[in-house]
Amino acid sequence: MIGVTNMKKTNEILQQSSFSLEDITTLLCSQGEELILLFRKANEIRKQYLGNKVYLRGLIELSNICEKDCLYCGIRKSNIHVHRYNLSEKEVLDAARFAYENRFGSVVLQSGEITSQVFVRRIESLLLQIKSMTNDKLGITLSLGEQEPEVYRRWFEAGAHRYLLRIETTNEKLFRKIHPNNPLYDFKHRLDCLYSLRETGYQTGTGVMIGLPFQTVEDLAADLLFFRDFDIDMVGMGPYLEHSGTPLYENRDQLLPLEQRFNLSLKMVAVLRILMKDINIAATTALQTIDPLGREKAINVGANVVMPNITPIQYRKDYLLYEGKPCTNEEPAQCTNCLGFRINAIENEIGYDSWGDSRHFFARRENRNRENLTGTAESDS
Numbered sequence: 001m002i003g004v005t006n007m008k009k010t011n012e013i014l015q016q017s018s019f020s021l022e023d024i025t026t027l028l029c030s031q032g033e034e035l036i037l038l039f040r041k042a043n044e045i046r047k048q049y050l051g052n053k054v055y056l057r058g059l060i061e062l063s064n065i066c067e068k069d070c071l072y073c074g075i076r077k078s079n080i081h082v083h084r085y086n087l088s089e090k091e092v093l094d095a096a097r098f099a100y101e102n103r104f105g106s107v108v109l110q111s112g113e114i115t116s117q118v119f120v121r122r123i124e125s126l127l128l129q130i131k132s133m134t135n136d137k138l139g140i141t142l143s144l145g146e147q148e149p150e151v152y153r154r155w156f157e158a159g160a161h162r163y164l165l166r167i168e169t170t171n172e173k174l175f176r177k178i179h180p181n182n183p184l185y186d187f188k189h190r191l192d193c194l195y196s197l198r199e200t201g202y203q204t205g206t207g208v209m210i211g212l213p214f215q216t217v218e219d220l221a222a223d224l225l226f227f228r229d230f231d232i233d234m235v236g237m238g239p240y241l242e243h244s245g246t247p248l249y250e251n252r253d254q255l256l257p258l259e260q261r262f263n264l265s266l267k268m269v270a271v272l273r274i275l276m277k278d279i280n281i282a283a284t285t286a287l288q289t290i291d292p293l294g295r296e297k298a299i300n301v302g303a304n305v306v307m308p309n310i311t312p313i314q315y316r317k318d319y320l321l322y323e324g325k326p327c328t329n330e331e332p333a334q335c336t337n338c339l340g341f342r343i344n345a346i347e348n349e350i351g352y353d354s355w356g357d358s359r360h361f362f363a364r365r366e367n368r369n370r371e372n373l374t375g376t377a378e379s380d381s
């Protein structure tokens with residue numbers, strides 16, 4: 001009987017067009033038949049608003065050198081066991097060419113956080129070269145951490161059009177617990193960076209880790225409301241996976257079992273798709289780490305973006321944000337083949353040669369233009 005009452009509740013919530021924190025918390029706690037309803041609804045919405053296309057971004061992990069010391073991250077600067085690398089210009093350009101020739105449509109340049117002028121110039125130059133090498137055809141997303149607004153602007157002008165910066169958690173107290181206690185790790189500053197990215201003109205992406213120690217389901221529900229209220233264009237989120245070379249490993253006894261972290265991550269994707277129908281949502285590698293079919297499962301409940309790793313193989317084992325990361329032994333070509341096969345196997349189609357931009361971004365811009373026009377008309381009259 002309890003199941004029936006709960007099912008009605010989920011069913012009712014799914015009929016609504018707006019959702020409270022409590023509603024979202026209930027949805028995240030769905031189980032059994034309720035969960036099937038939730039997943040089905042999310043999948044329907046994705047198909048209705050975005051069709052069955054899944055877009056690819058070739059992930060190039062430029063460097064694992066990092067100025068930061070996040071307590072959860074395997075490549076934090078204090079982890080002396082990490083062999084540090086920096087891809088050469090040729091290696092980056094070759095990887096970008098691989099993505100272009102294999103019709104990926106776009107790439108993500110990701111690295112540990114580096115703020116030196118040399119780095120800023122290096123990225124600028126890489127952006128210009130990738131753009132010219134591909135006749136402006138390859139889209140470029142950056143995931144290079146917190147930078148000055150001026151740096152965001154320079155990289156935008158050099159050709160990047162999307163930027164990912166995960167807020168990691170929107171509970172400020174929890175944010176402080178998972179970062180060192182010093183002004184370099186300031187929640188408000190990270191938020192300011194997101195505003196600055198949007199102001200600069202990027203399609204702006206963020207995300208959180210799911211199943212962190214001390215994190216509650218209400219925290220996760222609040223994360224989803226934050227994405228909605230910020231009106232974000234793209235989200236990448238996945239399970240937190242403990243790494244033995246990090247301080248947060250000490251709290252591993254407080255973690256949910258892996259399977260529950262995985263299920264909670266799928267629910268987060270599904271509820272987000274219901275809240276934000278036309279944004280891009282990534283099926284993340286961390287999901288695949290727990291379940292070999294993790295990314296496919298995320299696509300079936302609302303995700304529409306996959307980021308195959310195209311970093312040259314010899315560096316992959318050194319970019320371990322968490323342990324057990326998959327695909328560290330696969331050549332990019334092998335990865336691509338297996339991905340195409342798997343995505344077709346779940347009745348979706350890869351959006352080849354397309355940037356796969358966030359529809360939400362354009363809708364948001366159009367709305368703003370309309371508001372501006374209305375504003376002008378009113379002040380004119």
Ligand code: 5AD
Nearest residue numbers: 072073074166239240241242321322
């Ligand atoms: N488990 C899961 N995700 C992690 N990240 C970093 N460390 C971990 C971990 N231990 C994620 C963070 C970061 C992104 C690049 O990788 O969310 O923003």
Ligand code: FES
Nearest residue numbers: 066070073076112
């Ligand atoms: Fe720098 Fe993880 S702490 S990338």
